[in-house]
Amino acid sequence: MALPLALSGQDVIGQARTGTGKTYAFGIAMLQSIGKPRKNRKKPRGLVVVPTRELAIQVSEDLVTAAGKLGSRVLTVYGGRAYEPQIEALKAGVDVIVGTPGRLLDLVKQKHLDLSQIGSLVLDEADRMLDLGFLPDIERIFKLIPDERQTMLFSATMPGEIVALSRKYLNRPTHVRAEHDSGEGETTPQVRQLVWRVHRMDKIEIVARLLQADGRGLTMVFCETKRACDMVAEQLDTRGFAVAAVHGDLGQGQREQALRAFRNGKIDVLVATDVAARGIDIDDVTHVVNYDAPTDDKTYVHRVGRTGRAGKTGISVTFVEWEELTRWKMINNMLGLDFAEPEESYSTSPHVFTELSIPEGTKGVLPHASRSRAGLAAEQLEDLGEIGKSRLRSRRKDDRDGRKDEREERPPRAPRQRRRTRGGRSxxxxxxxxxxxxxxxxxxxxxxxxxxxxxxxxxxxxxxxxxxxxxxxxxxxxxxxxxxxxxxxxxxxxxxxxxxxxxxxxxxxxxxxxxxxxxxEPEPEPERAPERAPERAQEVRVEHERIIPPNPFTVIFQSPDLATDEDDIAPSAASERQAQRRGNRSPRGGGSGGAGGGNRRRAG
Incomplete structure (x- = not known):
């Protein structure tokens, strides 16, 4: 429905469930309006703004596929990569730019990117950009592009902030909504949803047995924090599963390496934060596990939407702990689900094996005969010229063993011979x-x-x-x-x-x-003694009396007596005050005479 409106040049607000093909809805219209590339045209004509780096890569790949006949030049710009390749591509000339707001504004500030000829602007996953705080950056981008343009805004959900943004910057947009009557937050109907109340210490055991279910393909496990991602990935790796983690603390090269290995089938378990919950389209994802309960209904919809795409079926399993029940009930009411009271489940519960088709007797460790994946190490880590400091996480066990073997194979170091001199002498x-x-x-x-x-x-x-x-x-x-x-x-x-x-x-x-x-026997030389050491002859060392306390814990202090016999004893403060009072006091007779004199003055 949005494609004919976009081809006519109108502003469009597209809203549909994840996995319904929103990328081609705006991509085909944008490439059609730009036309074939020209040699004398180097400034971009189309701009697509996305919230995450992974989504930028995916949208760019889809646009390259759609522009196969036209030959349009598509460039992807995002943080974590070196500036030089992107600057060289901009100098050579591009037609469409797909990027994140931060890197786009950096290139504009460095005067390598000119947005003055943009004729078509697309905001993909606009609600996610608002959640990440990109609204000021988006407003700056709107001010850098011409007023005469076509603006298309696509999102799976449509909060009030998106409506306010569309009223401010879009010109009489047409709202196209491909949803059922049940509401905008409806999940994909092809996904079978399971919600269980579990204990925190038992969740990793349930996941390990779920990963051995019959017919399981690629699986995505979503955690709330980066630390939880690393913990889950490490424990699954020790249990024999081919797993990798994706979150914001990893370098861009490591994140792309994990996604490539997941798409190519070298690993079958991807543990990620919500950075991979938006727009990531990977085929054959059969299971989605919410290891940590989602924070809101939109997060739940996008997580579950990673499976059951393009008409396929999938299974989503959500773990809810006892302290998360209140939050889950709010999500359940907003989405209209039937899991207000999740069933209490453990790794040994019979319904866990039945509902997930797990063979009886399955344990939490993958048998060696089933470990057929190549693993993350088989995927080459691309050198992207990353900037900044990336926090490298723990390596795989085989990598650690390999480094250990290298240290053991080193020849012993030869003893060091000292060649330095001391005082001019060797x-x-x-x-x-x-x-x-x-x-x-x-x-x-x-x-x-x-x-x-x-x-x-x-x-x-x-x-x-x-x-x-x-x-x-x-x-x-x-x-x-x-x-x-x-x-x-x-x-x-x-x-x-x-x-x-x-x-x-x-x-x-x-x-x-x-x-x-x-x-x-040396001859006596009385005259040489003063010449040899005149200072020593004059020095007279006084030996003070040594005080030995009776008890080693007693502290005795004896101050040196610096007074001599000729020194006068200094008077105390009390004696000085007494002498001063005596000097000021007059004789008794003078006192009485003074009194009589006073009487005579009054009489006169």
Whole structure:
């Protein structure tokens, strides 16, 4: 009914159930009005605005199929892909653009897309765009296109906001409604609906047995949250089913990979949020499972509409938990269904096996003989040049095992050889210094336990200052042993040596001094002592009395006595106030005389 009106150039509001062919209703009319492409015409003449990326891809594929004879150039623009391929296609010239509002406005802002010659505008799934908050973007798009245009608005439901939008931007539109008298929210009659009241912990077991029913084809499982999608997909994967998840947190490449694998039959279970509930047309979907109860009647209609399309039959199963009964009763009343009191069901209930044609004795794990699907890994992941940060979800078990095998096959790493120098000296020279110090220890006759102690190569390096080396070098030495030590440590100004060598050098230089004094008696040099260390001679270190408390838990604090005998004792605040009062007080006689004087003044 809408096709003749659209071909005549009138504004149309189309309303019909999902799966009735709304895409071709506006697509054929748009392609017919645009005509064949021309070389000198590069700006687009037709524009289709859709709410989701998956729907944009599907509408674009349908338009390409419809424009096979005309050769019209159709371009799909949406977020998650790189800008460069879309910009190059716009420069080459396009006839029809199918895209989401966000990416369309971005290209217009960057001056790569010109909408000044749009003659036909289509809003597909308009109610969903309003639910997602695209109304301001749609109004901006209306202001960018010419006033003389044909506008077509298509939706499965028609809320009040859509009516207000049509009155504002459409020119005397014709409302075409392909519905029965029962109401706009009627579900597809070819779908057999089942509503059960289940327990949360038992839902995954029911789904696992439902997926083994006789005659089951492709199945879509709808969850309310992204986290629930990942949880259900992971549990079904561990049970042996070929499953993939689709939701907003996945990258665009992963979402398209999952949809391609589902269409091609490499997987037979698709777990998704409501992002896949609008407009996704996939053949041979026999079962739809509402793992989480829908939030409203429109969501229920669109979820159930993924099966039973184009005259085929399907089965929808809705799980309702005890706390969701009130919400479900509202949906049931609005849609006029007969499930006001869902039947209490469990994975072992006989009616579950009977109504879904599940063989007796079926368990919640798919037998190995029935695992014939290739899986998601068999579908190639296309590199779309995605922008932004995508949250990658858990991989499949075989991928994890493959990566584990790669790690095990790696050859062992060769030991690292140190080539760095310390203080201008290589590692070999540092070892020679340590060996020389050990020789000094042997001459002195020290215990061999210290020499046998292993060197700690990973400790914090000690620092031997130049003052310590100079102080030891100033001592009278004799013999070849200390000469070798002096020759080894002379080039170092502030040499950093590892902890074991540093301790050996320090102890050797200290202990070598009495050995030399015994071997050769040095001549007394009283005048050199002040020259060697004048600061040390002048320093007088005062040893304070050490206080040992009787109890280790007692805290004792003794302040230093800084006063001397010549210091005057400072008066206290009370004594100062008392002295001030004494100075201000007059003698008794003066007081009485003062009083008599006062009387004499009054008498005079």
């Amino acid at each position: 590692a070999e020279e540092t070892t020679e210094v340590a060996e020389t110090v050990e020789t000094v220890q042997i001459v002195e006759g020290e215990s061999m336990d210290r020499r046998r102690r292993p060197r700690r190569s990973e400790e914090t390096p000690a620092i031997i200052s130049h003052d310590e080396i100079a102080a030891v070098a100033a001592e009278p030495v004799a013999g070849d042993v200390l000469a070798e030590v002096e020759e080894a440590v002379r080039p170092a100004r502030r040499t950093r040596v590892r902890g074991g060598a540093a301790e050996a050098i320090g102890s050797a230089l200290t202990q070598a001094r009495p050995v030399v004094e015994q071997a050769q």
